[in-house]
Amino acid sequence: MMDQPLASRIGPTPLLDAAQLNADIEATARFGGTGNGGVSRLTLTPEDKAVRDWFVARASELGCSVTIDPIGNLFASYPGRNAALPAIMTGSHLDTQPGGGRYDGILGVLAGFAALRALKSSGLVTEHPLTVVNWTNEEGSRFSPAMFGSGVHAGAIALDEALAIRDQSGVSVGQALDSIGYRGSRSHTENPAAYVELHIEQGPVLEAEGIAIGAVTGVQGLRWFDVEIKGTESHAGSTPMANRRDALTAAARLILDVEAIGRAHAPGVLTVGRAGVFPNSRNVVPGRVSLQIDMRHPGKAGLEAMETALRQAVAGQTDSRIERIWAKKPVAFDPACIDAVRQAAADCGLSCRDIASGAGHDAAHLATLAPTAMIFIPSRDGLSHNEREYSSPRQCADGAEVLLRTLLKLDRRLA
Numbered sequence: 403m404m405d406q407p408l409a410s411r412i413g414p415t416p417l418l419d420a421a422q423l424n425a426d427i428e429a430t431a432r433f434g435g436t437g438n439g440g441v442s443r444l445t446l447t448p449e450d451k452a453v454r455d456w457f458v459a460r461a462s463e464l465g466c467s468v469t470i471d472p473i474g475n476l477f478a479s480y481p482g483r484n485a486a487l488p489a490i491m492t493g494s495h496l497d498t499q500p501g502g503g504r505y506d507g508i509l510g511v512l513a514g515f516a517a518l519r520a521l522k523s524s525g526l527v528t529e530h531p532l533t534v535v536n537w538t539n540e541e542g543s544r545f546s547p548a549m550f551g552s553g554v555h556a557g558a559i560a561l562d563e564a565l566a567i568r569d570q571s572g573v574s575v576g577q578a579l580d581s582i583g584y585r586g587s588r589s590h591t592e593n594p595a596a597y598v599e600l601h602i603e604q605g606p607v608l609e610a611e612g613i614a615i616g617a618v619t620g621v622q623g624l625r626w627f628d629v630e631i632k633g634t635e636s637h638a639g640s641t642p643m644a645n646r647r648d649a650l651t652a653a654a655r656l657i658l659d660v661e662a663i664g665r666a667h668a669p670g671v672l673t674v675g676r677a678g679v680f681p682n683s684r685n686v687v688p689g690r691v692s693l694q695i696d697m698r699h700p701g702k703a704g705l706e707a708m709e710t711a712l713r714q715a716v717a718g719q720t721d722s723r724i725e726r727i728w729a730k731k732p733v734a735f736d737p738a739c740i741d742a743v744r745q746a747a748a749d750c751g752l753s754c755r756d757i758a759s760g761a762g763h764d765a766a767h768l769a770t771l772a773p774t775a776m777i778f779i780p781s782r783d784g785l786s787h788n789e790r791e792y793s794s795p796r797q798c799a800d801g802a803e804v805l806l807r808t809l810l811k812l813d814r815r816l817a
């Protein structure tokens with residue numbers, strides 16, 4: 403039995419215990435539960451410690467060994483047949499936004515455990531070891547930047563730099579790790595054979611199209627811009643309309659241009675998220691407006707085209723300037739891993755479409771280390787970072803089943 407290839411023993415019947423996965427979602431939602439169905443569990447707080455303790459206990463029950471690295475990432479390692487092979491890794495994050503949901507990130511970790519449980523109860527053994535990971539501070543709400551747990555792991559940010567980051571009350575990451583007892587001593591240096599992360603979509607596309615599974619092709623690139631428009635401050639009563647240089651009305655026109663540029667560059671998105679008006683007084687014609695702009699597109703060419711159009715629009719305003727203050731390149735996931743997700747969905751009889759991730763994810767850091775893919779399931783009303791975030795037990799179980807089968811396909815393909 404054990405020597406038979408795995409593939410020949412896996413039929414279309416679900417391998418996964420959907421009820422147990424749902425019970426785990428309920429159980430972890432109590433750590434930092436808001437009473438309205440949501441979760442407030444900022445990274446490295448007592449609530450985060452409680453869910454980490456739960457992670458360690460659950461991993462131990464499943465027969466995993468748990469290691470903690472110096473930035474607090476948790477790795478639960480489950481043996482395969484061949485200990486010489488690098489592990490296939492899955493997971494996500496257990497921290498949430500303030501007033502966040504019970505699925506964002508959490509589902510990806512719990513589905514990893516559900517996959518291990520399914521293997522254990524059905525007697526299936528993979529060739530590769532499997533690792534379920536919980537990344538520290540995916541959300542970036544308490545400590546900025548977001549995703550520094552996976553960032554340190556991937557070498558995108560230095561450990562010392564991350565440990566020195568402080569929250570608004572002056573507590574450093576290092577101090578916060580010590581205070582909850584989750585500063586580990588050993589870096590997890592082995593690159594995985596592959597990384598697959600299940601996550602809720604956090605957008606409306608899958609639900610609107612009635613599709614069960616998103617095979618995520620990559621993470622959008624992002625560019626942030628600061629724009630300033632200058633006018634002339636003058637008296638609101640004594641300056642005739644024809645004589646005004648009103649920075650706010652100029653900004654209003656520019657904001658509409660920005661919206662039009664976004665619409666013209668689908669699937670790109672362009673947002674003016676913050677505006678400052680100076681002096682911001684009812685009876686003064688505004689002399690200066692600052693705008694903070696967020697631009698995203700899954701392709702580099704798309705980003706370039708949007709930036710060119712944005713710069714032209716800003717240049718069309720007299721006395722204006724634009725500065726790009728931050729950029730992240732688009733990340734393309736591994737074609738073979740994406741294909742494994744598509745095939746796993748087909749094996750389960752689930753509808754599937756390719757989709758680009760609108761939000762950033764730890765998987766974008768992992769993609770620099772190993773062949774990587776992500777799996778999305780629908781989010782009700784596209785809501786996330788919200789207590790009303792919801793995916794049904796069926797949708798969660800479908801995603802976890804596709805995750806498990808993707809891991810098995812990759813195990814076979816990479817062995």
Ligand SMILES: [Zn+2]
Pocket residue numbers: 495506507540601
């Ligand atoms: Zn997330």
